[in-house]
Amino acid sequence: MKGLNVVLGGAGLAVFLALGEAVPRLGLVKEAYFPPTSRIADALGDEVADSAFWTALGDTLTGWALGLILASCAGIVAGVVISVVPYLREATASTVEFLRPIPSVALIPLAVLLYGTELRSVLLLVVYASFWQVLIQVLYGVQDVDPVADETARSYGLGTWARIRHVLWPTALPYVMTGVRLAAAVALILAVTAELVIGAPGLGARIAIAQNSQAVPEMYALIVVTGLLGLLINVGARTVERRALAWHQSVRGEVMV
Amino acid sequence: MLDVRGLKKVYEGSGRRVEAVRDLTFTVDAGELVCLVGPSGCGKTTLLKCMGGLLAPTGGEVLLEGRKVTGPPPGMSFVFQEYGRSLFPWMRVGENVELPLRQKNLDKARRRELVRDALESVGLSDATSAYPWQLSGGMQQRVAIARALAYEPRVLLMDEPFAAVDAQTRADLEDLVRRLWRERGITILFVTHDIDEAVYLGERVVVLSASPTVVQEQLKVDLPDERDQLRTRVAPRFAELRTHVYEQIQAAKRGVSVTKSDTPPPH
Numbered sequence: 001m002k003g004l005n006v007v008l009g010g011a012g013l014a015v016f017l018a019l020g021e022a023v024p025r026l027g028l029v030k031e032a033y034f035p036p037t038s039r040i041a042d043a044l045g046d047e048v049a050d051s052a053f054w055t056a057l058g059d060t061l062t063g064w065a066l067g068l069i070l071a072s073c074a075g076i077v078a079g080v081v082i083s084v085v086p087y088l089r090e091a092t093a094s095t096v097e098f099l100r101p102i103p104s105v106a107l108i109p110l111a112v113l114l115y116g117t118e119l120r121s122v123l124l125l126v127v128y129a130s131f132w133q134v135l136i137q138v139l140y141g142v143q144d145v146d147p148v149a150d151e152t153a154r155s156y157g158l159g160t161w162a163r164i165r166h167v168l169w170p171t172a173l174p175y176v177m178t179g180v181r182l183a184a185a186v187a188l189i190l191a192v193t194a195e196l197v198i199g200a201p202g203l204g205a206r207i208a209i210a211q212n213s214q215a216v217p218e219m220y221a222l223i224v225v226t227g228l229l230g231l232l233i234n235v236g237a238r239t240v241e242r243r244a245l246a247w248h249q250s251v252r253g254e255v256m257v
Numbered sequence: 258m259l260d261v262r263g264l265k266k267v268y269e270g271s272g273r274r275v276e277a278v279r280d281l282t283f284t285v286d287a288g289e290l291v292c293l294v295g296p297s298g299c300g301k302t303t304l305l306k307c308m309g310g311l312l313a314p315t316g317g318e319v320l321l322e323g324r325k326v327t328g329p330p331p332g333m334s335f336v337f338q339e340y341g342r343s344l345f346p347w348m349r350v351g352e353n354v355e356l357p358l359r360q361k362n363l364d365k366a367r368r369r370e371l372v373r374d375a376l377e378s379v380g381l382s383d384a385t386s387a388y389p390w391q392l393s394g395g396m397q398q399r400v401a402i403a404r405a406l407a408y409e410p411r412v413l414l415m416d417e418p419f420a421a422v423d424a425q426t427r428a429d430l431e432d433l434v435r436r437l438w439r440e441r442g443i444t445i446l447f448v449t450h451d452i453d454e455a456v457y458l459g460e461r462v463v464v465l466s467a468s469p470t471v472v473q474e475q476l477k478v479d480l481p482d483e484r485d486q487l488r489t490r491v492a493p494r495f496a497e498l499r500t501h502v503y504e505q506i507q508a509a510k511r512g513v514s515v516t517k518s519d520t521p522p523p524h
Contacts (some may be wrong), residue, residue: 148342152309155335156357156408166356170347247347247388 035217043217053206054204057225060202063119063191064184067126071187072180075131079138079172080164089139096135104129104190108197122194122202129190130183134176141175142168166228174241174248181237188230203229258413258444259285259308263317266303277303279469281317285412290445291440292455294502295465295473296510301448304470305416308446309335321412331361338417340398344389349460350376351385354404361408362408376400378440379433395426406437412444417453417524428486431458435484452506456480456498458490464502466509473509476502 020037023029035043047053082088104125111121145168153163195204203226210219245251264281267274285291295301306312308319310329319326321333325419329335334357337343341479344353353374358368376382381401389397398418414433418426431454438445450480451454456478464473480494489495 040410146338148339149345151306151341152335152337152446155309155311155329155333157329157331157406158357159360162360169347170345174346215463247390247392249346252388252390 021182031051035220036179039217040220040224044221047218047221047225049115056203056206059119059197060191060204060229061198063122063194063200064187065125065203065218066119067123068130068180068184068187070123071127072134073132074127075134075179076138076253078131079135080168083139083142084160084164084168087177096132100132100136105193105197108194111194112198117198117200119200121198122200123190125194126187126190130187133183133186134179137175137179137182140170141172148213152172173234174245174250177237177245179240181234181241184233184237188226188233191224202234258287258289258322258445260320260323261304261308261317262320264304264307264319266300266307266315267315269320276469277465277504278307278314280471281465282474283463283472285444285446287411287444288442289460290435290447290458291461291463292452292459293446293448293463293465294450294455294506295470295489296467296506297450298467299468299509300470301465302416303449304465305414305446305448306334309333309414311335311393323501332411333469334410334413336401336405336415336418337399338420340394340401340418340421341389344397344404344509346388346390349386349388350381350392350400353389353400354407357404357408371407371409372403372514375403378437393426395422395430396494398422398430402433402437406441412446415447417449418447427454432484432486434458439482442482452499452502453490456495456502457486459482462502464505464509467512474505476505478481 001114017037020040022036024031024034024036045113082092107125107128111124115121126160139185147165148165149171153167158166191202192204192207194200195202195206196208197204199205203222207219207222207226210216261281261283264278265276266275266278267372269275281304292303292306301313307314308326309334310319313327321330323329345356348356354372354375355368358371362488363371372385375384376385379477380401381396381399381403384392384396384400389400392400419430434445434447435458437443447455447458449458459478460479462476462478464476465471466473476498478487480492483509
């Protein structure tokens, strides 16, 4: 079954790439704007050979990773504190619901005013967008604590800190993982957007340069790279999730008795 | 050992006032095995949680060795009915048993010794590195009992611990509780809704009334110390006692108050 899925997935991709080759060659779309697959692949090969490309990739990944780490830590700490301190959840709910839907890109002018084209501009946008993803999941996860598990911990004299560490955190962890996985995808989107719009160094800025200099195949090649990055990030996040949650019913296999 | 004096618990919330426990007074002596039975919904769990320091009573008090219980006392451990939710699925069996000991500032060697000893006495020495969800229901409840034992309690509170396991496993677990009680000299308060179980296990049975709860009757179980699933359960005295408790519970459900006594029914 799994083997069949791999074959079907591979076939689908091959057909997609073949269409990408054939449609421009047949003149159905303008080749100048939609270069065929082979030309994009050539451009990708040139990019990979260029050290400036690797610098740009490094910049993007730096902004992504730093932003994601900051947002995750802040989201986890804020989520736990909001849940544990009495009344804080009720007091913050409306503010969170107001701030959360603000699109991060709406903060671009603010970021430019504050930090210009520095890395900090990218970080501001990335952190703002990813923080909410993590925070909301942590808030849900903490609510999921089983009253029986918590009473058990209390009956054995576990204090607040021990209960956070041994009961609340493991219960919230599956939610935290989902939050971080979502945040990782959002962080990549925002990192590339920030570079593209603000001009902070990175893949986004390189895409903008390619577009301005009519280097259409190169532009597509860079877009493909951002797509591959997103794919790798998701696969990586899922692997980490499976390792850390081996005990969880969503991951563990058949129960043996 | 354990004194419950005038215990009262009223739940108040959203305009509803529920008097779960009205006025309960009874004692459990050191080294006794007492079973609490009552009609369903009579506040057995509420009572036990108040005794374990998990719930604050509205009135009255609970004393453990003469000291008022205000929070979970260190000399007491609790076995819950919902073993699946009471054991932590993210910890292996050994870690589950060890966790409460880490709060007790015991050194590692001592903790390991207690864990090994507790798992051995419930017959699960080889399950230390398994996860709770890899075990059957009965085995999971054994782990929960081992965790309670390793804590070295003087008093063990058990809240309908075998209500969710099958009949055969249940018989085994009942004998396990009897054996541990005799081997370790722990004071045990065992809550159940099963009359046979109460009579089979207990040295004394406390029958509770329907909610709002008071003590309907206290009954000494004068069965021999050595009990056996086959012979004890068919003994004429066992039948008499269970009939008596059954009648008391039926009376409790109808709300008939019967004079409280410590004398068992005549032979």
